[in-house]
Amino acid sequence: MVNQALISGVLLGGVYALVSLGLTLIFGVLHIVNFAQGAMLTLSMYTVFMLSTQAGLNPYLAAVLTIPIMFAFGWAFQAGIMNRVMGDTSHERPLLVTLGLSLLIINGLLMAFGGRPAAVESPLAGSISLFGTLVDRPRLIACLGALVVGALLTLVLRKTPLGLAIRAVAANDTGAALVGVNVKRIYAMTFGLGAVCVAVAGGLMAPFTSLIPTAGEQFTTLAFVIVVLGGLGSIPGALVGGLIVGLVQTVGSLYLPGGGSLLLVFVLFLLVLFLRPQGLFGAKQ
Template identity: 65%
Template sequence: MSHSTSQPPRQPPDEPTGEVVADESTSSATTVLARLRDWAMPLGLAGAVVLGLLLVYTVGGRDSGLITQSIVTGLLLGGVYALVSIGLTLIFGVLGVVNFAQGSMLTLSMFLVYVMVTSMGIPVYVATLIAIPIMFAFGATIQTLFLNKLTTSGNHEGPLLITLGVSLLIINGLLMIFGGRPKSVPGGVSGSITVFGAIASYERLIAFGGAAVVALVLTLALKKTSFGLSIRAVSANSQAASLVGVNVNRVYAMTFGIGAACVAVAGGLTVPFLSLTPTVGEQFTILAFVIVVLGGLGNVVGAMVGGLVIGLVQTVGALYLPGTGSLILVFGVFVLVLFFRPQGLFGATS
């Protein structure tokens, strides 16, 4: 006698419904639209810059050779601005500290290179490499000894006053040691090249290349390394980063040190073609803050692009508004960008 075991009827496998596909399509479309919105303002500004340059060439009423020279000079000047701003944007974006000492630290790095070149006979670009770790240690020490406690406690006024005090201390110390008479540093490379009829010196080209290299290295470090992940975590939420094991005070000190090291690069690469005085770095401070906010707080690429835009606006604008008049155009661009995109060109949308 055979026994048959009854089995429950097989259920057909679940098939994906149209709702799931629709949700995935909606999510993808939302992501694409968000990316388009993020790039709309940067691309719009780039288009406005190109259109403005075309108008200057066609109906500007200036010699085309002079315009080309202004554009090349503006791009190279923008690289210098970007070098100063890259370190500032890290400090501003991660620590939330408005570092009023950024310009004076730039001056300090220039005088370090000056001493090594004139007193020790070290080539200017080798002296720059030596100045980088010195300024890194200086920045990390300032953050560790004076700013860490205030930064972690959420005090916003204290760091402002401390960085302002550090700036005054550096400037007056340099005045006491070196005096106020302008000094110069012999460059390591002489000569120039012609770009579309415009003259570009090798020293300024090297400074521009240095800015590009620093921006690339820092961008890769922030995105590809564990320390870069720690910096981004602290920038987003320092308390949450501390809860998952990130040493917030160490990240703060390292970030301030990196910001100081960036101005060491800027100081060493620009000192061959700048007149050196104890207040030379202060002329970059205001524009550096403009560039940082324009590009987006904490965004290295934004600082680089912002520096180039400001450099172009300043030099081309000087054809029509000489002297300090070109700064009117600089701040006009700044206000327009903040009006339409308060987070900056490359800042994250809320």
């Protein structure tokens, strides 16, 4: 049972990390918490659902096609709306705008699809044996996807001119503007990349998640906990934080059934905030 819990915890942590990557990227550059993260995750799931059911595409091919759709959505939202409110000295307006986007997406999906649960059939459904335990194939693919996306994001941020510009804006947007960086364009690119992370997460999670308009909301709070736990703006921190939360939740459920495992997660969260406020991978301010 412990081995099964450990494997399940790693897989669950990979899913959590996948959802958290976009959130930590957006916060690291734009310095706002995207309250629409869960709603955007749901939107990407329903996009995969429509492409796979109406167009007859393989769900994983549909997930690939969802990536440019969500990138365009994130770019347009940041360029058309968020850039207009981020110049204000008030920090509440961007938060309220993302909250409004969340409500708009959820209610729009509710009007379009209703509240009845839907499902995406995976061609790779089933389990495999790993270290003497049963592993669900779609969850294993999602966990591996989180590692790949994390590695690609790290590569982009460290090895490309776009990544250099993003890191410059994250460190000092005024200084970046003085040396010729189009800050608003980088903001839009960053929100678009955050939406891409959500698109990958939604595409890989759709085969084992019951689709309802509020399906992504359950991940919003945990994603924020993971981002703070790993270190605000840290890609490796989001990966490690997701794995830690997943392990604590699954192993803790063996000893504290029901909601006790979540209690352990928040206890760990408070301990990290008390002992290392900047998070596991965050830099001291």
